[in-house]
Amino acid sequence: MKLLVKAPAKINLSLDVLHKRPDGYHEVKMVMTTIDLADRIELTPLPSDTIRIVSHNRFVPDDHRNLAYQAAKLLKERFNVRDGVAISIIKTIPVAAGLAGGSSDAAATLRGLNKLWNLGLTLDELAELGAEIGSDVSFCVYGGTAIATGRGEKIEHIPAPPPCWVILAKPTIGVSTAEVYRNLNLASIVHPDVDAMVKAIKEQDYNKICSLVGNVLEEVTMKMHPEVAQIKEQMKRFGADAVLMSGSGPTVFGLVRHDSRLQRIYNGLRGFCDQVFAVRLLGERNSLD
Numbered sequence: 303m304k305l306l307v308k309a310p311a312k313i314n315l316s317l318d319v320l321h322k323r324p325d326g327y328h329e330v331k332m333v334m335t336t337i338d339l340a341d342r343i344e345l346t347p348l349p350s351d352t353i354r355i356v357s358h359n360r361f362v363p364d365d366h367r368n369l370a371y372q373a374a375k376l377l378k379e380r381f382n383v384r385d386g387v388a389i390s391i392i393k394t395i396p397v398a399a400g401l402a403g404g405s406s407d408a409a410a411t412l413r414g415l416n417k418l419w420n421l422g423l424t425l426d427e428l429a430e431l432g433a434e435i436g437s438d439v440s441f442c443v444y445g446g447t448a449i450a451t452g453r454g455e456k457i458e459h460i461p462a463p464p465p466c467w468v469i470l471a472k473p474t475i476g477v478s479t480a481e482v483y484r485n486l487n488l489a490s491i492v493h494p495d496v497d498a499m500v501k502a503i504k505e506q507d508y509n510k511i512c513s514l515v516g517n518v519l520e521e522v523t524m525k526m527h528p529e530v531a532q533i534k535e536q537m538k539r540f541g542a543d544a545v546l547m548s549g550s551g552p553t554v555f556g557l558v559r560h561d562s563r564l565q566r567i568y569n570g571l572r573g574f575c576d577q578v579f580a581v582r583l584l585g586e587r588n589s590l591d
């Protein structure tokens with residue numbers, strides 16, 4: 303049996319960093335939501351006791367460095383699974399983009415193998431395992447919309463924001479998350495109001511949500527890559543309701559409510575960015591089947 307699993311990308315509507323922890327990670331407080339831009343993961347049982355990664359994207363490693371490989375290895379070791387699996391990754395989410403592509407592939411692999419190998423784990427158990435792979439993996443196990451705290455692995459679900467379009471534009475650079483956190487100057491942070499963002503989402507107040515988007519990592523990445531600021535400016539000029547960099551970047555997203563504006567913004571951005579997408583926010587959380 304071949305199993306197909308969808309691995310959606312995330313954006314951060316609000317991302318605050320509270321302090322640096324003794325273990326080197328940063329204590330964060332963020333609002334994350336999944337969007338309808340997804341990789342597809344195909345899981346095929348193998349007769350031998352191996353994990354094989356198949357990916358036709360030259361930026362995606364096809365060995366133990368792949369987060370989907372690490373997800374399969376973790377399940378095999380923890381639950382003594384002797385079966386093998388071929389994990390084929392059909393990539394749509396831009397790589398090293400701030401959209402949690404690798405983390406979502408790992409999360410989808412956890413959900414899929416739980417089913418393929420009849421492990422009977424709950425989403426909570428899979429999210430806990432996911433945290434061992436990366437900070438964004440727990441959220442990606444659930445999807446939907448959530449407040450993430452700790453180093454990003456503590457998840458509290460909240461309702462989805464009101465429906466809208468999300469325009470994404472990724473400049474042709476990749477960003478190292480570790481480097482961005484390293485270059486963050488904690489003393490000069492202007493903190494976004496994460497609680498107010500949560501309240502605005504619960505009240506389904508689209509205009510308020512737009513006025514509250516904020517990401518403390520944005521300034522750090524912009525300093526390294528001025529094209530991020532340029533794309534933000536363009537997106538604002540073409541009429542997006544709110545514009546922000548996602549995660550550690552460099553992808554910039556814009557929220558757009560009216561269909562009539564969408565084409566104009568999309569066409570305008572295509573002029574100077576290869577990777578531009580127009581997708582919907584995804585309201586629902588992932589289920590186990």
Ligand SMILES: C[C@](O)(CO)[C@H](O)COP(=O)(O)OP(=O)(O)OC[C@H]1O[C@@H](n2ccc(N)nc2=O)[C@H](O)[C@@H]1O
Nearest residue numbers: 326327328330436437438439453454479480483549550
């Ligand atoms: C920027 C975000 O994507 C926002 O959602 C996440 O905070 C990063 O999540 P991620 O890519 O899954 O991060 P990980 O793979 O766990 O960590 C990569 C590196 O980023 C830094 N890192 C990550 C998360 C965090 N809360 N504090 C950190 O300082 C650490 O140096 C770590 O070695």
Ligand SMILES: Nc1ncnc2c1ncn2[C@@H]1O[C@H](COP(=O)(O)OP(=O)(O)OP(=O)(O)O)[C@@H](O)[C@H]1O
Nearest residue numbers: 368369397398399400401402403404407438479549
């Ligand atoms: N399945 C995968 N897909 C993409 N990249 C992967 C994968 N597994 C490992 N990687 C490695 O991880 C690096 C970061 O890729 P990824 O697309 O996950 O970044 P990101 O979107 O910035 O993640 P985040 O938003 O969680 O910080 C890549 O450069 C790549 O070498």
